[in-house]
Amino acid sequence: MSSNAGKVLVAQGGGPTAVINQSLAGVVLEARRHRGIERIYGARHGVRGIVNEDFYDLTQETSHNLELVANTPSSALGSTRDKPDLAYCQKIFKVLQAHEIGHFFYIGGNDSADTVRIVSEEAQAAGYALRCVHIPKTIDNDLVGNDHTPGFPSAARFVAQAFAGANLDNASLPGVYVGVVMGRHAGFLTAASALGKKFPDDGPHLIYVPERVFELERFLAEVKEAQQRHGRCVIAVSEGIHDSSGKSIVEQLAKDVERDAHGNVQLSGTGALADLLCEEIKSKLGIKRVRGDTFGYLQRSFIGCVSDVDQREAREVGEKAVQYAMWGDAQGNTSGSVAIKRTGFYSVDYELQPLQAVAGKTRVMEDEFITGSGTDVTDAFRLYLRPLLGSGMPDAFRLRRHVVDKRLGEGR
Helix, strand or coil: CCCCCCEEEEEECCCCCCCHHHHHHHHHHHHHCCCCCCEEEEECCHHHHHHCCCEEEHHHCCHHHHHHHHCCCCCCCCCCCCCCCHHHHHHHHHHHHHCCCCEEEEEECHHHHHHHHHHHHHHHHHCCCCEEEEEECECCCCCCCCCCCCEHHHHHHHHHHHHHHHHHHHHHCCCEEEEEECCCCCCHHHHHHHHHCCCCCCCCCEEECCCCCCCHHHHHHHHHHHHHHHCCEEEEEECCCECCCCCEHHHHHCCCCCECCCCCECCCCCCHHHHHHHHHHHHHHCCCCEEEEECHHHHCCCCCCCCHHHHHHHHHHHHHHHHHHHHCCCCCCCCEEEEEEEEECCEEEEEEECHHHHCCCCCCCCHHHECCCCCCECHHHHHHHHHHHCCCCCCCCCCCCCCCCCCCCCCC
């Protein structure tokens, strides 16, 4: 064993989730079981904490408190939206060298996987013994090579329940309701709204995902048709919907748009898309009762809505990351990205993918999950998602309509 093999560094990147701390606990508790591990450090606020050498010594944390933290949503170590380039990753590597880190675990999405890839390549070029493992995490469910990603099932559970509630509200006081859900390029989370339906006429009546081109005039026609058929209309919309040129709809409709540090149009948290679509419906269709919500950050770390399946798998990907780093996979690889593979209905297994296979790539919804109309999901998607939502999903019921005959007639 090389002199630096006894030290572990773990960090969390990107958007928080309801179960990301399960993966953190999985890394720490599994690493403690290995005799060669001397210290386990946690970087505060992801890669920014690494370059700033801002570490917690997690070796001194109690197992009981780790378990309590594991069941708490959001990133216990703090996160960052920094997207490291080569120069940034070289700084990361220098810090890892200075602290004699032998195992680097980064919990995050495809950008995080790319960071791990670059750092791993820098270590190889320098002849430094460093085992780098990316641990999957994203509510967008957009990591290639994975059946699904930790964080997505709990967020999907929230979305399904939120739309079930919005549908009940809308049925009581009919009108048009627009719910905007996270998802810049992948519509998995928006599509989860369909799992809140119980009866055929339940909402959402229309679902719009980034995998299909959004046409405003067609949208208005579909809303009008649904409104006439049901006397109301519940709509689920992904924040990333765009026109045929790839231009986001919020950018097309809004006079001014916000942009993030990477120059991307700010889609989450502004409420702009919901407001703009509602205004189009009011002005073009003449429907008075139109309401819109932007789920925003609520869907990421909602403490009362966590899938037990998601919790279990998030813990296991953390544990498997350590096992792969220590013992290697079947091919002897000790660096890579942990992937969840579905093996039955319902069970999963784990594999170690090459970092290059995941880094910087984006998965989108498969065609088999979207209906031909482009405004609903198929039964294949429902079968795919339902086991991920976990146990204890609430159910909604309605009164049976035993209508009493009128005695005075209409209009009296």
